[in-house]
Amino acid sequence: MKRLSISLAALILAGCSASTPADDGTVRIVTSTPIWADVARVVAGDLAEVTSAITDPNVDPHHFEPSAADVARANEADLVVVGGGGYDAWLYQALSDQTRVVTALPLVDHGTLAENAAGAKVKVIDGNEHVWYDVEAINVVGQDIAAALPGASAAKLEELTGGFAERVAALPARKYAQTEPIADYLLAPSSWKDVTPKGFRDATLKEGEPSVADLARFLDAIKAGEVEVLIYNPQTKTDMTRRIREAAEAQGIPVIEIGETPVDGSGFFTYYESVIQDLEDHA
Ligand SMILES: [Zn+2]
Secondary structure, eight states, X not given: OHHHHHHHHHHHHHHHHOOOTTOSSOOEEEESSHHHHHHHHHHHGGGOEEEESOOOTTOOGGGOOOOHHHHHHHHHOSEEEEOOTTTTHHHXXXXXXXXXXXXXXXXXXXXXXXXXXXXXXXXOOTTOOOGGGOHHHHHHXXXXXXXXXXXXXXXXXXXXXXXXXXXXXXXXXXXEEESSSOSHXXXXXXXOEEOOOHHHHHHHHTTOOOOHHHHHHHHHHHHTTOOSEEEEOGGGOOHHHHHHXXXXXXXXXXXXXXXXXXXXXXXXXXXXXXXXXXXXHHO
16 A cells, blocks of 8 residues: 555656646546545645536436546546445546546446455445445545645544544444445444345345335335334435335334435535434434
């Protein structure tokens, strides 16, 4: 990692002195999602201009298709920040050079993280790509950005995420189910148990469509009182997730919304805190 950091710093310095017309001396960081942009901004401060390929909070990053301009911007950036693991492969696999990429998970093909978890900088849960809800992943990526950007510091990230894992760990034990496995990393420090029926979970982990039998099992589990909290991802809505939500509401089960990106367009750290607050208030 040390060697990579040094080469990244060297590239940035080289970028600063290059005489291409587009180069006005500004260090540019391009990220896949607004979450990594928020992380990069905290670390880089005034040292870099940070832009995210995705800016619309209503977009599902799983199915994002970057424009030619997005790809060109990333190719011209000094640093590209992604989550990796296949989630934002649409950005890193479009790059002509992956040596300037900072990532939490290996830059693997989509859907192959479970078999290729060895290169990850954090513990991979079940081949799950939603790694930005892992506080350690946020900090590791922040440190890598700081290492590549002379003068930058990841210390403020630790401040912003400080207490998140402890608050989650202090939640009273619950059995929960998810319409999409968005909360594996977020809830990992807690004593919560994921009771999402296996077939449904496996299908959504691979972003496949659960079967009608999987849905029936999910609805049965809710009716039987086996689910105490429903985690609902409003950015991956389907007819199935609508029926699951309705069943949970009919049963009086708390429904906690957790999005791929801040659904209200707020900053990531504010959003993350509000999700923890929701869990504390309603679960
Ligand atoms: Zn997702």
